[in-house]
Amino acid sequence: MSAATDDHGHGDAPHFSRKGYLIGLGFSVVLTAIPFWLVMTGTLGSAAATGYTIMAFAVVQVIVHAIFFLHLDPKAESGWQFMALMFTIVVVVITLIGSLWVMYHMNINMMPGTADSASGM
Amino acid sequence: MANAPTMTDAQGNPIFLDMHEHDHEAGGSTMLGFWIYLMSDCLIFAMLFAAYGLFGTSYAGGPRASEIFELPLVAVNTSMLLLSSITYGFAMIAMQNGKKAGVLGWLAITGLFGAAFVGIELTEFSKLIAEGATPQRSAFLSSFFTLVSTHGLHVSFGILWLITLMVQVGRFGLTAANRRRLLCLSLFWHFLDVIWIGVFTFVYLLGVLR
Numbered sequence: 001m002s003a004a005t006d007d008h009g010h011g012d013a014p015h016f017s018r019k020g021y022l023i024g025l026g027f028s029v030v031l032t033a034i035p036f037w038l039v040m041t042g043t044l045g046s047a048a049a050t051g052y053t054i055m056a057f058a059v060v061q062v063i064v065h066a067i068f069f070l071h072l073d074p075k076a077e078s079g080w081q082f083m084a085l086m087f088t089i090v091v092v093v094i095t096l097i098g099s100l101w102v103m104y105h106m107n108i109n110m111m112p113g114t115a116d117s118a119s120g121m
Numbered sequence: 122m123a124n125a126p127t128m129t130d131a132q133g134n135p136i137f138l139d140m141h142e143h144d145h146e147a148g149g150s151t152m153l154g155f156w157i158y159l160m161s162d163c164l165i166f167a168m169l170f171a172a173y174g175l176f177g178t179s180y181a182g183g184p185r186a187s188e189i190f191e192l193p194l195v196a197v198n199t200s201m202l203l204l205s206s207i208t209y210g211f212a213m214i215a216m217q218n219g220k221k222a223g224v225l226g227w228l229a230i231t232g233l234f235g236a237a238f239v240g241i242e243l244t245e246f247s248k249l250i251a252e253g254a255t256p257q258r259s260a261f262l263s264s265f266f267t268l269v270s271t272h273g274l275h276v277s278f279g280i281l282w283l284i285t286l287m288v289q290v291g292r293f294g295l296t297a298a299n300r301r302r303l304l305c306l307s308l309f310w311h312f313l314d315v316i317w318i319g320v321f322t323f324v325y326l327l328g329v330l331r
Contacts, residue, residue, distance in 0.1 A: 016217050021210035028203055032321075036196050039326045047330045058322035062315055069206055069311040077153045084153075088160040092167040099171040107175075 014071035024068025031061040148301050155305045159312050162275075166316050169268040173324060178331060181259035186328030189254050191245070195325045198241045199317065202276075205234030206314045213307055221295055224303070228287050231310070235280045242273045265324065272320055275313050282306055 035054035037043070044050045066072040074082040128136045177186070208231040215223030246266070249255075256266040286306060290299050 016210065016213040018211070018214055021207055021214075024210075025203070025207050028206075032196075032199055032203065032318075035322060035326055036192060036199075039329055040192055051327055051330050054322055054326050058318050061318050065206075065311060065315045065318065069210065069314065070308065077156075080153055081156050084157050084160050088163050091164060095164075095167050096171050096174065100174050103175045 014073065014076075016071075020068050024064060027064045027068070028061060031057050031064065148298065151301055152304060152308075155308060159308060162312070163316075166268075166271070166319070169264070169271055170319060170323060173264040173268050176260035176264040177324075177328060179260035181261075183259040183262065184252070184254045186261065186265075186331070189249055189252065190325050190329050192325065192329060194241065194245055195321055198238055198245075199321050201234050201238040201241065202314050202317050205231045205238065206311055208234060209307060209310050213303070216295060216300060216303055219295060221290060224290055224295065225287055228283055228290075232280050232283050232287075235276055235283070239273055239277055239280070242269070246270070265328075268324065269320060272313065272316055275309075275316075279306070279310055279313060282309070 035057045038050050038054060042050070044053060072082070072085070076082070128138070130136055208227050212224050212227035212231060215227055249262075254262055256263050283306060286299065286302055289302070293299060
Protein backbone atom coordinates (compact mmCIF):
# COMPACT_ATOMS: atom_id res chain seq x y z
CA MET A 1 0.00 0.00 0.00
CA SER A 2 2.51 2.62 -1.02
CA ALA A 3 1.80 6.00 -2.50
CA ALA A 4 0.00 6.05 -5.80
CA THR A 5 3.01 7.52 -7.57
CA ASP A 6 5.42 4.92 -6.18
CA ASP A 7 7.27 3.31 -9.07
CA HIS A 8 9.38 0.85 -7.12
CA GLY A 9 7.14 -2.02 -8.00
CA HIS A 10 6.57 -3.19 -4.43
CA GLY A 11 2.83 -2.76 -4.32
CA ASP A 12 0.74 0.05 -5.67
CA ALA A 13 -2.02 1.87 -3.90
CA PRO A 14 -4.93 -0.51 -3.55
CA HIS A 15 -7.58 -0.19 -6.18
CA PHE A 16 -10.67 1.25 -4.55
CA SER A 17 -13.95 0.11 -6.00
CA ARG A 18 -17.47 1.06 -5.05
CA LYS A 19 -18.47 -2.58 -5.39
CA GLY A 20 -15.81 -3.69 -2.88
CA TYR A 21 -16.96 -1.18 -0.29
CA LEU A 22 -20.62 -2.05 -0.77
CA ILE A 23 -19.91 -5.79 -0.43
CA GLY A 24 -17.97 -4.99 2.77
CA LEU A 25 -20.86 -2.87 4.04
CA GLY A 26 -23.37 -5.63 3.30
CA PHE A 27 -21.33 -8.23 5.18
CA SER A 28 -20.69 -5.83 8.08
CA VAL A 29 -24.36 -4.92 8.51
CA VAL A 30 -25.34 -8.59 8.66
CA LEU A 31 -22.42 -9.53 10.92
CA THR A 32 -23.27 -6.66 13.29
CA ALA A 33 -27.06 -7.03 13.26
CA ILE A 34 -27.10 -10.75 14.08
CA PRO A 35 -25.04 -10.47 17.32
CA PHE A 36 -27.16 -7.52 18.52
CA TRP A 37 -30.32 -9.44 17.69
CA LEU A 38 -29.06 -12.59 19.44
CA VAL A 39 -28.22 -10.70 22.63
CA MET A 40 -31.29 -8.47 22.68
CA THR A 41 -33.76 -11.30 22.10
CA GLY A 42 -31.88 -14.14 23.80
CA THR A 43 -32.88 -16.47 20.96
CA LEU A 44 -30.13 -19.01 21.67
CA GLY A 45 -31.26 -19.50 25.26
CA SER A 46 -27.95 -20.01 27.06
CA ALA A 47 -25.64 -17.06 27.69
CA ALA A 48 -22.55 -19.19 26.96
CA ALA A 49 -23.80 -20.25 23.53
CA THR A 50 -24.72 -16.65 22.68
CA GLY A 51 -21.32 -15.44 23.92
CA TYR A 52 -19.30 -17.84 21.80
CA THR A 53 -21.50 -17.17 18.77
CA ILE A 54 -21.10 -13.38 18.91
CA MET A 55 -17.32 -13.74 19.42
CA ALA A 56 -17.19 -15.85 16.26
CA PHE A 57 -19.17 -13.16 14.42
CA ALA A 58 -16.70 -10.52 15.65
CA VAL A 59 -13.72 -12.48 14.32
CA VAL A 60 -15.37 -12.89 10.92
CA GLN A 61 -16.27 -9.20 10.80
CA VAL A 62 -12.69 -8.18 11.60
CA ILE A 63 -11.53 -10.30 8.65
CA VAL A 64 -14.20 -8.74 6.39
CA HIS A 65 -13.05 -5.25 7.40
CA ALA A 66 -9.40 -6.18 6.83
CA ILE A 67 -10.14 -7.37 3.30
CA PHE A 68 -12.75 -4.89 2.05
CA PHE A 69 -11.87 -1.71 3.99
CA LEU A 70 -8.19 -1.97 4.99
CA HIS A 71 -7.40 -3.70 1.65
CA LEU A 72 -4.94 -5.98 3.36
CA ASP A 73 -2.62 -7.59 0.86
CA PRO A 74 -0.03 -10.16 2.03
CA LYS A 75 2.29 -8.98 -0.75
CA ALA A 76 2.09 -5.24 0.00
CA GLU A 77 5.39 -3.57 1.03
CA SER A 78 7.27 -6.78 0.17
CA GLY A 79 5.26 -8.58 2.82
CA TRP A 80 6.42 -6.40 5.71
CA GLN A 81 2.97 -5.03 6.36
CA PHE A 82 1.57 -8.53 6.71
CA MET A 83 4.57 -9.59 8.82
CA ALA A 84 3.97 -6.70 11.23
CA LEU A 85 0.31 -7.67 11.44
CA MET A 86 1.10 -11.31 12.19
CA PHE A 87 3.60 -10.29 14.88
CA THR A 88 1.03 -7.98 16.44
CA ILE A 89 -1.63 -10.68 16.44
CA VAL A 90 0.77 -13.08 18.19
CA VAL A 91 1.63 -10.48 20.85
CA VAL A 92 -2.03 -9.54 21.33
CA VAL A 93 -3.09 -13.16 21.73
CA ILE A 94 -0.29 -13.87 24.23
CA THR A 95 -1.17 -10.70 26.17
CA LEU A 96 -4.89 -11.35 26.30
CA ILE A 97 -4.81 -15.07 27.03
CA GLY A 98 -1.86 -14.72 29.42
CA SER A 99 -3.44 -11.87 31.40
CA LEU A 100 -6.85 -13.49 31.65
CA TRP A 101 -5.44 -16.90 32.54
CA VAL A 102 -2.98 -15.74 35.21
CA MET A 103 -5.26 -13.15 36.77
CA TYR A 104 -8.25 -15.49 36.81
CA HIS A 105 -6.33 -18.00 38.91
CA MET A 106 -4.93 -15.26 41.12
CA ASN A 107 -8.43 -13.95 41.71
CA ILE A 108 -9.68 -17.40 42.65
CA ASN A 109 -6.80 -18.06 45.01
CA MET A 110 -6.97 -14.62 46.61
CA MET A 111 -10.66 -14.87 47.36
CA PRO A 112 -10.99 -14.00 51.06
CA GLY A 113 -12.62 -16.56 53.29
CA THR A 114 -11.72 -19.65 51.29
CA ALA A 115 -9.98 -22.47 53.16
CA ASP A 116 -6.87 -22.35 50.97
CA SER A 117 -6.11 -18.68 51.45
CA ALA A 118 -6.87 -18.89 55.19
CA SER A 119 -4.45 -21.76 55.75
CA GLY A 120 -1.84 -20.10 53.57
CA MET A 121 -1.81 -16.90 55.61
CA MET B 122 44.81 6.45 -1.68
CA ALA B 123 47.60 4.53 -3.39
CA ASN B 124 46.93 1.46 -1.28
CA ALA B 125 43.24 1.33 -1.96
CA PRO B 126 42.40 -2.06 -3.40
CA THR B 127 41.24 -1.90 -6.93
CA MET B 128 38.79 -4.46 -8.18
CA THR B 129 39.29 -5.70 -11.66
CA ASP B 130 37.77 -8.48 -13.64
CA ALA B 131 39.70 -11.19 -15.44
CA GLN B 132 40.60 -8.86 -18.32
CA GLY B 133 41.91 -6.18 -15.96
CA ASN B 134 39.01 -3.85 -16.50
CA PRO B 135 37.95 -2.01 -13.38
CA ILE B 136 34.68 -3.07 -11.80
CA PHE B 137 32.41 -0.31 -10.62
CA LEU B 138 30.24 -1.04 -7.64
CA ASP B 139 27.04 0.84 -7.13
CA MET B 140 27.61 2.09 -3.59
CA HIS B 141 24.75 4.53 -3.56
CA GLU B 142 21.30 3.77 -2.26
CA HIS B 143 18.64 4.11 -4.86
CA ASP B 144 16.84 7.36 -4.54
CA HIS B 145 13.67 6.75 -2.67
CA GLU B 146 10.76 8.94 -3.41
CA ALA B 147 9.79 11.20 -0.54
CA GLY B 148 7.27 9.37 1.59
CA GLY B 149 7.88 6.04 -0.11
CA SER B 150 7.98 4.23 3.23
CA THR B 151 5.31 6.33 4.95
CA MET B 152 2.54 3.79 4.51
CA LEU B 153 4.56 0.98 6.10
CA GLY B 154 5.65 3.28 8.93
CA PHE B 155 2.07 4.34 9.55
CA TRP B 156 0.96 0.73 9.52
CA ILE B 157 3.54 -0.07 12.21
CA TYR B 158 2.21 2.84 14.27
CA LEU B 159 -1.28 1.33 13.93
CA MET B 160 0.03 -2.03 15.10
CA SER B 161 1.51 -0.41 18.22
CA ASP B 162 -1.83 1.32 18.76
CA CYS B 163 -3.39 -2.11 18.49
CA LEU B 164 -1.19 -3.23 21.41
CA ILE B 165 -2.45 -0.31 23.53
CA PHE B 166 -6.01 -1.42 22.88
CA ALA B 167 -5.06 -5.03 23.63
CA MET B 168 -3.87 -3.96 27.10
CA LEU B 169 -7.08 -2.02 27.70
CA PHE B 170 -9.17 -4.98 26.52
CA ALA B 171 -7.18 -7.26 28.85
CA ALA B 172 -7.85 -4.88 31.76
CA TYR B 173 -11.55 -4.81 30.93
CA GLY B 174 -11.56 -8.59 30.61
CA LEU B 175 -10.15 -8.87 34.12
CA PHE B 176 -12.27 -6.20 35.80
CA GLY B 177 -15.45 -6.55 33.73
CA THR B 178 -17.24 -8.23 36.64
CA SER B 179 -15.62 -6.32 39.52
CA TYR B 180 -18.73 -4.31 40.28
CA ALA B 181 -17.79 -3.49 43.91
CA GLY B 182 -21.49 -3.53 44.77
CA GLY B 183 -22.11 -0.89 42.10
CA PRO B 184 -24.17 -1.08 38.91
CA ARG B 185 -23.76 -4.15 36.72
CA ALA B 186 -23.10 -3.97 32.98
CA SER B 187 -26.55 -5.35 32.16
CA GLU B 188 -28.18 -2.62 34.25
CA ILE B 189 -26.50 0.39 32.65
CA PHE B 190 -25.80 -0.47 28.99
CA GLU B 191 -28.43 0.55 26.46
CA LEU B 192 -27.96 -1.72 23.47
CA PRO B 193 -30.22 0.24 21.06
CA LEU B 194 -28.03 3.30 21.58
CA VAL B 195 -24.89 1.21 21.03
CA ALA B 196 -26.42 -0.20 17.84
CA VAL B 197 -27.04 3.32 16.52
CA ASN B 198 -23.48 4.28 17.44
CA THR B 199 -22.10 1.21 15.69
CA SER B 200 -23.98 2.05 12.50
CA MET B 201 -22.67 5.65 12.60
CA LEU B 202 -19.09 4.39 12.63
CA LEU B 203 -19.75 1.76 9.99
CA LEU B 204 -21.39 4.32 7.68
CA SER B 205 -18.45 6.68 8.20
CA SER B 206 -16.12 3.87 7.09
CA ILE B 207 -18.09 3.49 3.87
CA THR B 208 -18.22 7.22 3.15
CA TYR B 209 -14.45 7.42 3.72
CA GLY B 210 -14.12 4.64 1.16
CA PHE B 211 -16.16 6.71 -1.30
CA ALA B 212 -13.78 9.62 -0.66
CA MET B 213 -10.92 7.28 -1.63
CA ILE B 214 -12.74 6.32 -4.83
CA ALA B 215 -13.20 10.00 -5.65
CA MET B 216 -9.49 10.54 -4.97
CA GLN B 217 -8.64 7.67 -7.29
CA ASN B 218 -10.69 9.36 -10.01
CA GLY B 219 -9.03 12.70 -9.29
CA LYS B 220 -12.28 14.39 -8.26
CA LYS B 221 -11.37 17.00 -5.67
CA ALA B 222 -14.94 18.13 -4.98
CA GLY B 223 -16.01 14.53 -4.47
CA VAL B 224 -13.19 13.93 -2.00
CA LEU B 225 -14.10 17.02 -0.01
CA GLY B 226 -17.82 16.16 -0.01
CA TRP B 227 -17.34 12.57 1.15
CA LEU B 228 -14.79 13.64 3.76
CA ALA B 229 -17.30 16.15 5.14
CA ILE B 230 -19.98 13.44 5.38
CA THR B 231 -17.46 11.10 7.04
CA GLY B 232 -16.63 13.81 9.56
CA LEU B 233 -20.32 14.33 10.33
CA PHE B 234 -20.85 10.59 10.96
CA GLY B 235 -17.73 10.60 13.14
CA ALA B 236 -19.01 13.61 15.07
CA ALA B 237 -22.38 11.89 15.53
CA PHE B 238 -20.54 8.86 16.92
CA VAL B 239 -18.56 10.94 19.40
CA GLY B 240 -21.70 12.92 20.31
CA ILE B 241 -23.73 9.78 21.05
CA GLU B 242 -20.87 8.38 23.09
CA LEU B 243 -20.60 11.56 25.15
CA THR B 244 -24.39 11.50 25.71
CA GLU B 245 -24.07 7.93 26.94
CA PHE B 246 -21.20 8.86 29.27
CA SER B 247 -23.07 11.83 30.73
CA LYS B 248 -26.13 9.61 31.34
CA LEU B 249 -23.99 7.02 33.09
CA ILE B 250 -22.30 9.63 35.24
CA ALA B 251 -25.66 11.20 36.12
CA GLU B 252 -26.84 7.75 37.26
CA GLY B 253 -23.83 7.50 39.57
CA ALA B 254 -21.95 5.05 37.31
CA THR B 255 -18.79 7.15 37.33
CA PRO B 256 -15.27 5.89 36.52
CA GLN B 257 -14.48 6.03 40.25
CA ARG B 258 -17.38 3.75 41.21
CA SER B 259 -15.82 0.34 40.51
CA ALA B 260 -12.97 -1.39 38.69
CA PHE B 261 -15.51 -2.45 36.06
CA LEU B 262 -16.46 1.17 35.36
CA SER B 263 -12.84 2.39 35.48
CA SER B 264 -11.76 -0.12 32.85
CA PHE B 265 -14.92 0.50 30.81
CA PHE B 266 -14.42 4.27 30.68
CA THR B 267 -10.69 3.93 29.97
CA LEU B 268 -11.18 1.56 27.04
CA VAL B 269 -14.19 3.23 25.44
CA SER B 270 -12.97 6.79 25.89
CA THR B 271 -9.53 5.91 24.50
CA HIS B 272 -11.32 4.75 21.37
CA GLY B 273 -13.50 7.87 21.40
CA LEU B 274 -10.42 10.09 21.73
CA HIS B 275 -8.89 8.35 18.72
CA VAL B 276 -12.02 9.08 16.71
CA SER B 277 -12.00 12.71 17.89
CA PHE B 278 -8.40 13.17 16.80
CA GLY B 279 -9.26 11.41 13.55
CA ILE B 280 -11.94 14.05 12.93
CA LEU B 281 -9.42 16.80 13.67
CA TRP B 282 -7.00 15.20 11.21
CA LEU B 283 -9.82 14.85 8.66
CA ILE B 284 -10.65 18.57 8.90
CA THR B 285 -6.96 19.42 8.53
CA LEU B 286 -6.76 17.33 5.38
CA MET B 287 -9.92 18.91 3.98
CA VAL B 288 -8.24 22.31 4.33
CA GLN B 289 -5.06 20.93 2.74
CA VAL B 290 -6.90 19.37 -0.19
CA GLY B 291 -9.03 22.49 -0.59
CA ARG B 292 -5.95 24.68 -0.81
CA PHE B 293 -3.41 22.54 -2.63
CA GLY B 294 -5.55 19.95 -4.37
CA LEU B 295 -4.90 16.22 -4.66
CA THR B 296 -1.11 16.43 -4.65
CA ALA B 297 1.02 13.32 -4.10
CA ALA B 298 1.62 14.33 -0.47
CA ASN B 299 -2.09 14.89 0.15
CA ARG B 300 -2.97 11.55 -1.45
CA ARG B 301 -0.49 9.85 0.84
CA ARG B 302 -1.97 11.59 3.88
CA LEU B 303 -5.48 10.63 2.83
CA LEU B 304 -4.35 7.00 2.50
CA CYS B 305 -2.86 7.13 6.01
CA LEU B 306 -6.07 8.57 7.47
CA SER B 307 -8.00 5.90 5.58
CA LEU B 308 -6.03 3.19 7.39
CA PHE B 309 -6.49 5.01 10.71
CA TRP B 310 -10.23 5.42 10.22
CA HIS B 311 -10.90 1.82 9.18
CA PHE B 312 -8.61 0.61 11.97
CA LEU B 313 -10.78 2.43 14.53
CA ASP B 314 -13.83 0.73 13.08
CA VAL B 315 -12.11 -2.64 13.55
CA ILE B 316 -11.36 -1.77 17.20
CA TRP B 317 -15.01 -0.81 17.64
CA ILE B 318 -16.03 -4.34 16.58
CA GLY B 319 -14.09 -5.54 19.61
CA VAL B 320 -15.67 -2.88 21.83
CA PHE B 321 -19.29 -3.56 20.95
CA THR B 322 -18.79 -7.32 21.08
CA PHE B 323 -16.65 -7.73 24.19
CA VAL B 324 -17.71 -4.71 26.22
CA TYR B 325 -21.35 -4.12 25.42
CA LEU B 326 -22.81 -7.38 24.16
CA LEU B 327 -20.82 -9.73 26.41
CA GLY B 328 -21.23 -7.24 29.28
CA VAL B 329 -25.00 -7.45 28.99
CA LEU B 330 -24.82 -11.26 28.80
CA ARG B 331 -22.93 -11.77 32.05
